[in-house]
Amino acid sequence: MNSTYRLYILPVLVALLLLIALYLDLLPRSNTVQSDTRLAMGTLVTISVWGVPQVKAEQAMQKAFMHIARLEEVLAWQRPSSEVRKINQDSRGTWLPVSEELAKLVELGLRVTELSHGAFSVGLQPLTALWGFSSDQPRSEPPPPAMIAAWLAAYPALQAVQLRKNHDGAYQIKLQNDSVGLDLGAVGKGYAIDQAIAVLQQEGVMNAIINAGGDLRVIGSKGAQPWRIGLQNPREPEHIVSQSLLRGNVAMMTSGDYERYFIFEGKRYHHILDPVTGYPAQSGLSSVSVQGQNASLINGLSTALFVLGAKEGMPLLAAVPGSEALLIDLDGQRVQSKGFVVDWLQQ
Amino acid sequence: MVNVCRARALLLTGCNSEMWYSTWYRAVGEMLVIVNRAMTALDRLLVLLTALTILLLVLWIAWQPKGSRAVVLLDNQIVRHLSLAEDSLTELVGHLGMVKIQVTEGRIRLLEYDSPRMIGSKTGWIQNRGAVLACIPCGILIRIDGAAENKADDMQWDGVAR
């Protein structure tokens, strides 16, 4: 070996050490789940990503969170500048222009309304406001029965919200009367999850979970392993009662009487309102989880199933191909459809 | 330079693996020699010094314990970084007035004075990486980043449905 080569022993060693350090620092990260949590849609939203380098994962998650925040500005009736708010403040009984994005979501909500024969509605904002479940200072007692009766008398049931597409392709919406106001809470979360997943996919992320306060959708897997999703016991939030091993494209949305509720005179009043009675649904269920491909649709579906109950709900489930459900009643008894992915854990 | 070209030409015309190795070895060697010849004494010193500095930086980054660190976000903007290694008590003004954030023995908790359901205070202490603590009406979110130990014995879920 001549002396010129010897000059390079040190740099080559340095380069080798660098490579080792690079390997140690970067390799494990793209093989582990990276996640980030933010506050959005009134809950904690966690995005977990697998199989992309850290920098890329952070970029993609950031974009997805920004998209969710943008959607919230359009869809949340509580936001002063949202499109939904503007429609709610506009006049009733006339056709109003509506953006295509919002129209598509309302259309989906109306589909669930139709399938569930009115057990689900996207026009319940005045009733929701009356019960006050989504305000910062929740009520501790139900509103006076007379107010609910008055609302019920005015509420036009299936005609509450109407949507049409003009010959020029623009959408128009009509809210029937003052007892109707748009509240997309029951499909909006699923829609935001679907859209955020699309953002992740555009960014090249093929394996991810987006979990918005217990409603989630997964894509891909963790390499050879599926995503492991635990399901909380409705009555004891500390306990995980089952695991679902999900891979591919699956959304799992849950509606329960324990998310937002108050107890008045020994009776539980929860946030899932039945448009037929004007009161919280009393179908004998405490929780409904639905699995399917489209988070927005099954988000509405889980609410509708909760309102309908096990008996009437099953035909609705059969009407939506590819959706599976797990229903837990007030005694903790479980009914599940055949294809629902779940393994029960020994307690 | 001529030798490098010759070595490249050899590569293109096809050769056995031993020759392949030796020509590449030679080509790389020749190139290093040429680069070396073009350098002044100060150049060489700079090349070595910067390489060593970068190496140290990289080693420092790669091997430093990424640390149990809590990130405090207000309206999704990072407002504080709190080390879990040292005890501290931080006061922060959220949407519902003052809250306290307490760090003791590598754990962290949030104490609200006023919130409809006091979920943040009820959550109690958190200490694991990825664990979060939030008072949604206050707009405050606390998340533990870095390579904090996962001390809990529960199974690791990728997500919890409820």
Add this chain to the structure above:
Amino acid sequence: MKTTRLPRRELLIAYLAAAAACTHLIEAALPAFGPWFKPGLANTFTVVALYGLGLHAAVAVTIIRVLVSSLLMGTLLSPSFMMSLSGALGVVMAMSLFASLRNRAVLDSSAKVRAAAQREWTLGPIGASLLCSLAHIVMQLFAAWLIVIGHAGVWLLLPWLLIGAWLTGIINGFLAHAILTRTGFRLIAEVGR
């Protein structure tokens, strides 16, 4: 000599700036290296200008390169333009700091002069290119921290980016050296001295 040298110098600055802008555009079109790593070959021409034509010419080439390439890409005044501009400013700052350490004798056609110059504690094109490229990446990251990301976490990327900058700095310096010694620039460098 004087009557011919002046226009030639201006012309050379234009040539070098054009070449640098072209390289910049080509690099921007190459997706292979990802958003965080660019070979930065355009800096080669800055170093050539620095040794062949002097500090002012090198500054001109750098700034013109950034302006022209961002005009052509339509990114003028966008964040990505700010990033390249701040990188260029880093290069300019570094160059003005070490300009007095330059030694054009390392490019001399006589092997004797070259050998003597190389033993001195002065800066050749490779060292200059290395410093430029490191300054470039540091300033760029600083700008990213200030304008785009606003998150101190970007500094964790610094060592990895420095590795790339170190390698490309040396390669670009070698290319600049080759251009300076194998083309007419050697003559200009000698005249300039």
